[in-house]
Amino acid sequence: MIIIMRSDAKKSEVEEVIKKVENLGYEIKLFKGVKKTVIHIIGVSDRSMIRKEIEQLSGVEKLVSILQPFKFVSREFKKDDTKINIDDVNLGGDEITVMAGPCAVETEETLLKIADIVKKAGAKILRGGAFKPRTSPYSFQGLGQKGLEFLAKAREKTGLKIVTEVVSVEDVPIVTQYADILQIGARNMQNYSLLKTVGRFNKPVLLKRGISATIEEFLMAAEYIVSEGNPNVILCERGIRTYERYTRYTLDISAVPVIKNLSHLPIIIDPSHAAGDWRFVSALAKAGIAAGSSGLIIEVHNEPEKALSDGKQSLNPSNFKKLMEDIKAIAKAIGRDI
Ligand code: PEP
Ligand code: MN
Numbered sequence: 359m360i361i362i363m364r365s366d367a368k369k370s371e372v373e374e375v376i377k378k379v380e381n382l383g384y385e386i387k388l389f390k391g392v393k394k395t396v397i398h399i400i401g402v403s404d405r406s407m408i409r410k411e412i413e414q415l416s417g418v419e420k421l422v423s424i425l426q427p428f429k430f431v432s433r434e435f436k437k438d439d440t441k442i443n444i445d446d447v448n449l450g451g452d453e454i455t456v457m458a459g460p461c462a463v464e465t466e467e468t469l470l471k472i473a474d475i476v477k478k479a480g481a482k483i484l485r486g487g488a489f490k491p492r493t494s495p496y497s498f499q500g501l502g503q504k505g506l507e508f509l510a511k512a513r514e515k516t517g518l519k520i521v522t523e524v525v526s527v528e529d530v531p532i533v534t535q536y537a538d539i540l541q542i543g544a545r546n547m548q549n550y551s552l553l554k555t556v557g558r559f560n561k562p563v564l565l566k567r568g569i570s571a572t573i574e575e576f577l578m579a580a581e582y583i584v585s586e587g588n589p590n591v592i593l594c595e596r597g598i599r600t601y602e603r604y605t606r607y608t609l610d611i612s613a614v615p616v617i618k619n620l621s622h623l624p625i626i627i628d629p630s631h632a633a634g635d636w637r638f639v640s641a642l643a644k645a646g647i648a649a650g651s652s653g654l655i656i657e658v659h660n661e662p663e664k665a666l667s668d669g670k671q672s673l674n675p676s677n678f679k680k681l682m683e684d685i686k687a688i689a690k691a692i693g694r695d696i
Contacts, residue, residue: 359398359399359402359405359408359421359422359423359424360396360397360398360399360421360422360423360424360429360435361375361379361396361397361398361399361412361418361420361421362394362396362418362419362420362421362422363375363394363395363396363397363417363418363419364394364417364418364419365393365394365419367394367395367417367418367419368417371415371416371417371418372388372395372397372417374415374416374417375397375412375415375417375418376388376397378411378412378415379397379399379408379412382407382408382411384399384400384401384402384408385399385400385401386398386399386400387400387585389430389584389585389587390587391589394419396430398429398430398585405423408421409421422434422435426577426620427574427578428574428577428578428580428581428620428621429581429585430581430584430585430589431577431580431581431584431591431621431622431623432577432620432621432622433619433620433621433622435622436622437622438622439451439622439624440589440590440591440622440623440624441624442562442590442592442624444519444538444539444562445519446482447482447483447519449562449592449624449626449652449653450592450623450624450652452693452694452695453694453695453696454647454651454652454653454654454685454689454694454695454696455482455483455626455652455653455654456476456480456481456482456483456653456654456655456656456682456685456696457481457482457483457484457485457521457626457653457654457655457656458476458479458481458483458484458485458654458655458656458657458658458678459472459473459476459481459484459485459486459657459658460472460485460486460657460658460659460665460672461486461487461490461630461657461659461665461666461667461668461669461672462486462487462488462490462498462500462501462505462665462666462667462668463486463487463488463500463501463505463508463509463522464501464665464666465508466508466511468659468660468661469486469508469509469511469512470508470511470512470515471660472484472486472658472659472660473512473515473516473518474515474516475658475660475675475678476518476658476678477516477517477518478679479675479678479679479682480682480686480696481518481682482518482519483518483519483520483521483538483539484509484512484513484516484518484519484520484521485521485522485541485655485656485657486505486508486509486512486520486522487500487505487522487523487541487667488500488501488502488503488504488505488506488508488509488522488523488533489502489505489522489523489524489525489526489529489533490523490525490667491523491525491543491545491546492667497667498666498667503532505522506522506532506533506535506536506537507536509522509536509537510536513538519538519539520536520537520538520539521537521538521539521540521541521564521655522536522537522539522540522541523540523541523542523543524537524540524541524542524552524556525543525546525552526552527551527552527555530552530555530556530559534559534561537561538561538562539561539562539563539564539592540556540559540561540562540563540564541563541564541566542556542563542564542565542566543566544566544567544568544569544596544631545568545569547565547566547567547568547571547575547576547579548568548571548575548579550582553565553579553582553583553586554582554583554586556583556588557582557583557584557585557586557587557588558586558587558588559588560588560590561588561590562590562591562592563583563588563590563591563592564592564594564626564655565579565580565583565591565592565593565594566594566596566628567593567594567595567596567598567610567613569597569598569599569607570598570599571598573613573616573617573620576593576613576617577593577617577620577621580593580621580623591623592623592624592625592626592652593617593621593623593624593625593626594625594626594627594628594655595609595610595611595613595614595617595625595626595627595628595632595646595651596609596627596628596631596632596655597609597610597628597631597632597633598610605632605633605634605635605638606631606632606633606634606635606671607631607632607634608632609627609629609632609633609642609645609646611645611646611649613625614627614646614649614650614651615649615650618650624652624653625651625652626646626651626652626653626654626655627642627643627646627647627651627653627654627655628654628655628656629641629642629643629646629654629656630655630656630657630668630671630672630673631657631668631671633671634670634671635670635671636662636670636671636672636673636674636677639656639657639671639673639677639681640673640677640680640681640684643656643681643685644681644684644685644688647685647688647689647692647694648688648692650692654685656673656678656681657671657672657673658672658673658674658675658678659672659673659674660674660675661674662674
């Protein structure tokens with residue numbers, strides 16, 4: 359059960375409510391939003407007793423029963439879509455936001471080249487991993503801090519925002535210094551200490567679905583971040599493991615409408631990791647937009663055959679440009695902007 363405090367509630371009123379709930383034998387989780395403080399009472403068995411005891415306390419606006427296991431990320435908690443604004447980039451509204459760039463930051467020169475290409479085609483955010491979670495320990499692991507510096511240079515030159523992955527708790531402060539959006543990769547979707555750590559920063563988080571996570575597990579992972587106090591989470595469907603082998607993963611398009619029904623958080627599609635093959639990327643991207651996704655994250659490389667990681671699934675500049683044109687047409691057809 360959730361207690362929503364009035365926006366003008368005093369600190370002492372919040373403390374009084376917490377004391378009362380704890381005296382009734384319940385644990386709480388406190389969430390201090392920008393406008394309102396919210397208290398989550400964990401595991402309520404007797405809702406009517408709680409209502410009777412708490413509803414009349416001063417500073418309390420209302421009590422909400424949330425039946426889903428995920429609370430703060432659920433539609434029951436918040437009816438309106440969450441919009442995440444990073445300067446002129448508005449995620450989660452009518453606009454479609456495209457993030458594009460190489461799988462990994464390789465050299466300053468290639469990154470600047472790719473940044474220029476994706477910007478000209480209409481992307482708003484540059485992607486690129488500096489810390490890479492590779493399946494093999496012998497594969498290129500990323501440039502680390504040097505990669506972050508190159509990303510910052512690309513932002514300075516192009517005005518693009520930066521999304522980059524953070525793979526460990528120790529790296530969160532440094533990645534936060536450089537990134538506009540922190541990416542949590544599929545392999546770390548259930549790394550709860552990492553989720554809690556990014557939840558304590560105010561930076562938007564792009565949370566990718568784990569390769570064998572159900573939608574409920576995915577939303578519970580988002581709940582870890584939001585319940586720590588960071589409401590700025592963008593979900594990303596990037597394909598799940600099935601028995602099919604002609605694609606790297608299977609893009610779960612149904613996750614888009616299902617998640618939009620269950621949660622107020624924006625959801626985007628990563629067609630690149632789902633397909634694993636550039637020839638299928640554009641079709642999946644277009645399907646994602648048509649299904650109502652808030653945006654895309656796409657791997658683009660100026661010379662995919664020379665890429666240090668995921669070249670096989672990276673679009674070359676002309677295919678990316680063509681895809682952006684197609685997306686503009688789809689956006690228009692479904693009443694969205696790009
Ligand atoms: C990536 O975006 O480069 C990546 C590693 O993605 P995922 O975590 O979805 O595999
Ligand atoms: Mn990749």
